[in-house]
Amino acid sequence: xxxxxxxxxxxxxxxxxxxxxxxxxxxxxxxxxxxxxxxxxxxxxxxxxxxxxxxxxxxxxxxxxxxxxxxxxxxxxxxxxxxxxxxxxxxxxxxxxxxxxxxxxxxxxxxxxxxxxxxxxxxxxxxxxxxxxxxxxxxxxxxxxxxxxxxxxxxxxxxxxxxxxxxxxxxxxxxxxxxxxxxxxxxxxxxxxxxxxxxxxxxxxxxxxxxxxxxxxxxxxxxxxxxxxxxxxxxxxxxxxxxxxxxxxxxxxxxxxxxxxxxxxxxxxxxxxxxxxxxxxxxxxxxxxxxxxxxxxxxxxxxxxxxxxxxxxxxxxxxxxxxxxxxxxxxxxxxxxxxxxxxxxxxxxxxxxxxxxxxxxxxxxxxxxxxxxxxxxxxxxxxxxxxxxxxxxxxxxxxxxxxxxxxxxxxxxxxxxxxxxxx
Numbered sequence: 001x002x003x004x005x006x007x008x009x010x011x012x013x014x015x016x017x018x019x020x021x022x023x024x025x026x027x028x029x030x031x032x033x034x035x036x037x038x039x040x041x042x043x044x045x046x047x048x049x050x051x052x053x054x055x056x057x058x059x060x061x062x063x064x065x066x067x068x069x070x071x072x073x074x075x076x077x078x079x080x081x082x083x084x085x086x087x088x089x090x091x092x093x094x095x096x097x098x099x100x101x102x103x104x105x106x107x108x109x110x111x112x113x114x115x116x117x118x119x120x121x122x123x124x125x126x127x128x129x130x131x132x133x134x135x136x137x138x139x140x141x142x143x144x145x146x147x148x149x150x151x152x153x154x155x156x157x158x159x160x161x162x163x164x165x166x167x168x169x170x171x172x173x174x175x176x177x178x179x180x181x182x183x184x185x186x187x188x189x190x191x192x193x194x195x196x197x198x199x200x201x202x203x204x205x206x207x208x209x210x211x212x213x214x215x216x217x218x219x220x221x222x223x224x225x226x227x228x229x230x231x232x233x234x235x236x237x238x239x240x241x242x243x244x245x246x247x248x249x250x251x252x253x254x255x256x257x258x259x260x261x262x263x264x265x266x267x268x269x270x271x272x273x274x275x276x277x278x279x280x281x282x283x284x285x286x287x288x289x290x291x292x293x294x295x296x297x298x299x300x301x302x303x304x305x306x307x308x309x310x311x312x313x314x315x316x317x318x319x320x321x322x323x324x325x326x327x328x329x330x331x332x333x334x335x336x337x338x339x340x341x342x343x344x345x346x347x348x349x350x351x352x353x354x355x356x357x358x359x360x361x362x363x364x365x366x367x368x369x370x371x372x373x374x375x376x377x378x379x380x381x382x383x384x385x386x387x388x389x390x391x392x393x394x395x396x397x398x399x400x401x402x403x404x405x406x407x408x409x410x411x412x413x414x415x416x417x418x419x420x421x422x423x
Contacts, residue, residue, distance in 0.1 A: 015142045022138030023131060030127040034120075041119055042112070148175050148182045152189055159193065169197035211260045218256070222249045255386065269310045269397055273421055276314065276340040276349055277302035283318045284338060287326060295332030296353075298322070305340040305347035306421040309398040317394040318349060320387040321414055325353030330410070346400075346417045355411035363404050363412075367392045391416065 012020075155173050172193065175186035228234060229242035280302045291298045307314075318338070325336035334354040341348050358366075369389040388404075391414075395402045400418035407413050 015139065015146055018142040018146075019135055019139045022142070023135035026134040026138075027127070027131045030131060034123045034127060037123070038116070038119060042116065145182075148177070148186060151175060152186055156189070169193055169200060208260060211256045214256050215253070218249055218252055222246060222253075225249065269313065271308040271398075272311060273423065274307055274309055274311050274314055276305035276307060276318070276347055276418075279311075279315050279318050280338050280340050280349070283315060283322055286319070287322050290323070291326050291336065294326055294329065295334065296326050296329050297335040298326075299335060299337040301337065301339045303339070303341045305342050305349070306423075307347045307398070307418045308421050309418070313394045313397070317391050317416065318351075320391050321349070321351040321416070324387045325351050325355075325412075328412075329353055329355045342420060343417075345420050347420050348418075349416045350413065352407060352413045353411045354407075354409070357410045358406045358412055360406055363406065366404065366412075367402070388414075 151173055152175075155171055159169060159171060172190045173186045174190065175183050177183055225242045225245045229239050229246075234242075280300055284298050284300045288298055322336060322338055329336065336351065336353040339348075339350040339352075341350075367388045369386055392402050395416050395418065398418050400416060402414065402416045404412050404414045
């Protein structure tokens, strides 16, 4: 039965395939060598002289045979043996003519068969033993040759498993050794990672600096608008315009604050013990007024959920989840439930809210920056489109994850999972 190509490729590592190639080539070469040796040996047996288990009898005079059992007389130099062959077999009988030739052919066949069997059997056993040793040696050599590639793979996996896109790019392979293809690959990988590290670092600095620079004119603009609105001579049109400008200014401030949080979540965080139950209690107290104004009921069920991380970022994570649940709700009669709990080696924050139905294929896109759903895509929407993006970024920065799923009847169920604090 033939296995699928993908399955067979996954089962055999590169080291195993190289070992099979080494052992296979050695076995093929050994079989060819054994075959050539057999051919040459067989040819030598066929064309050469074979000594048989009998005694040749000859007489220097008249070609008469000697007495059976007596030692054969040496043949003087220059004297030709008689054309007729005499053979003394192991039973002491003297055979001549066709019988002697038959005995000689039988003995030649026995010698050839014994020699061939010895060559093939012993040669095959030796070939298998040496082939096994060659395969084992090939396994060791392949492991040594592929060791630098394992370093490249391990480094790439650590970078890919980093909680945020820009994390882990400070790692380098720094492979030492001969200037061969593997070292060139490692050096090229280090160069690529270094350029990516500079690129991500520059992007984070640009976002942070731009956000800080934009905050100053927005703060100044808000102060000027408030001064103009509160003048005694301000007309109703000026006050209405000021309220509109303040609302636009507030949206811009939210956008800049979100960009700063995204930039901060990409940095290395300093972890301290934080209990998410306390964070939930604090955030719900902050947003109670906004929920009441929207006609939304806030329900909190804090349970012990100890973790480690940046307290401000974790507070922002919970704040964005609850705020998102309030703003994207049905209004009067709606509710938002916030739960914290410990599940095995993780702690979880679950935020469930009522609201409009969310198609399942739209859920993943909600975590993308500036992504809005349906009617919220208009300019005057309720947020900047960074709330859930910040939630995901903060969760990843703390080694956690976030997932969302549509709630039956409308709204969302969003669960953030973070590592538990073992202490």
